[in-house]
Amino acid sequence: EDQVTQSPEALRLQEGESSSLNCSYTVSGLRGLFWYRQDPGKGPEFLFTLYSAGEEKEKERLKATLTKKESFLHITAPKPEDSATYLCAVQAASGGSYIPTFGRGTSLIVHP
Amino acid sequence: KAGVTQTPRYLIKTRGQQVTLSCSPISGHRSVSWYQQTPGQGLQFLFEYFSETQRNKGNFPGRFSGRQFSNSRSEMNVSTLELGDSALYLCAGGAGDSTDTQYFGPGTRLTVL
Numbered sequence: 001e002d003q004v005t006q007s008p009e010a011l012r013l014q015e016g017e018s019s020s021l022n023c024s025y026t027v028s029g030l031r032g033l034f035w036y037r038q039d040p041g042k043g044p045e046f047l048f049t050l051y052s053a054g055e056e057k058e059k060e061r062l063k064a065t066l067t068k069k070e071s072f073l074h075i076t077a078p079k080p081e082d083s084a085t086y087l088c089a090v091q092a093a094s095g096g097s098y099i100p101t102f103g104r105g106t107s108l109i110v111h112p
Numbered sequence: 113k114a115g116v117t118q119t120p121r122y123l124i125k126t127r128g129q130q131v132t133l134s135c136s137p138i139s140g141h142r143s144v145s146w147y148q149q150t151p152g153q154g155l156q157f158l159f160e161y162f163s164e165t166q167r168n169k170g171n172f173p174g175r176f177s178g179r180q181f182s183n184s185r186s187e188m189n190v191s192t193l194e195l196g197d198s199a200l201y202l203c204a205g206g207a208g209d210s211t212d213t214q215y216f217g218p219g220t221r222l223t224v225l
Contacts, residue, residue, distance in 0.1 A: 034213065043116070043202050043216035044155075087155070099145065099168050100214065102155040 002027045004103035006088050012109045013078055021073040021106045023088030031093040033071050034100060035064050038085045047073075047086075078110045114138065116205050116217035124223045130191040133220045137184050137205025143167075144186040145214060146178060149200040161186055162208045190222075198224045 003026040013019055025033065032051050036044035048057045050066040057064050061082065063074040073086055085107045089100035117136045125131050137144050145168075146158040157170040161180035178188045184205070190197055200221050204214035 036216075041200075041219075041221070043118075043204075043218050046213055046215060049213055089155075099157050099160060099170075101157075104154045 002090060002092050002101040004088055004090055004101050006086075006103035006106050008106060009104070010107045010109075012111065013075075015079055015110055015112050016077045018074070018076045018078070020075070021086055021108070023071040023073070023103055024069060025071070025088075025090045027090045027092045027101070029093035031091040032100075033066055034089040034091070035071070035073055036087040036089065038087055038105070040085075044087055075108070078108075080110045080112050083108055083110045116203065116215055118201075118203055118217040118220050120220060121218065122221045122223075124225065125193050126225050127193055127195060129193050130189065131193060131222060133188045133190075133201055133203075133222075135186045135188070135203030135205075135217055137186075137203070138215055141205035141207055141215070142184055143206045143208030144180055144184065145204045145206070146186070146188050147202045147204065148172075149202055149219070150198075155202070158188070193224045195224050198222060 005024045007022045032049050034049050035047040037047055038044040048064040053068045055066050061076050065072045085105040087105045089102040091100045119134045143162045145160040148156045158172050159178050160168040164180045175191045180186045200219045202216050202219045204216045206214045
């Protein structure tokens with residue numbers, strides 16, 4: 001069974017204080033790993049897709065990296081508007097299903 | 113390019129009633145997936161439709177059903193509502209292929225009293 005574990009569950013940062021969120025996964029063949037951002041009361045907003053170990057993608061203050069067992073979402077010099085819940089999901093390569101398995105998310109609060 | 117739309121955004125029902133939620137994916141997207149999100153369980157997959165056919169199904173009781181129309185719009189129905197059905201119901205659209213990225217709508221907040 002595919003599993004996704006995100007840590008920490010919650011993270012409080014001061015504005016400008018860089019940090020990383022972790023997503024550990026167990027999947028029978030990884031097709032893709034997704035990062036989403038979700039604001040309260042809204043649907044998840046797509047951030048990145050990573051497909052193979054060693055791959056990295058960046059968007060503004062966010063950088064996502066991937067290894068064979070985990071992914072990190074690095075946040076550089078965060079701002080209060082980066083406060084949100086960050087969700088990680090994996091898509092297995094086997095079984096013909098394209099349905100991703102989601103982690104429980106990391107709730108990030110950035111204080112000004 | 114218009115995003116994924118869901119209607120209604122908020123809904124209050126009582127136990128035993130039924131409810132129908134609607135989702136329109138981004139134009140050109142043929143896959144629609146439905147998820148239930150609760151504080152206790154996180155995002156849980158309900159089912160996926162592709163070209164009007166249910167392609168995948170999660171582990172939910174038969175009270176939860178859905179369908180997809182030829183224009184890719186999808187509806188989800190929950191019959192005999194229970195208190196535990198209170199949740200944010202999200203739909204996500206995608207191209208439906210092997211490199212699918214799912215684009216979520218804003219959700220429908222269902223409260224069952």
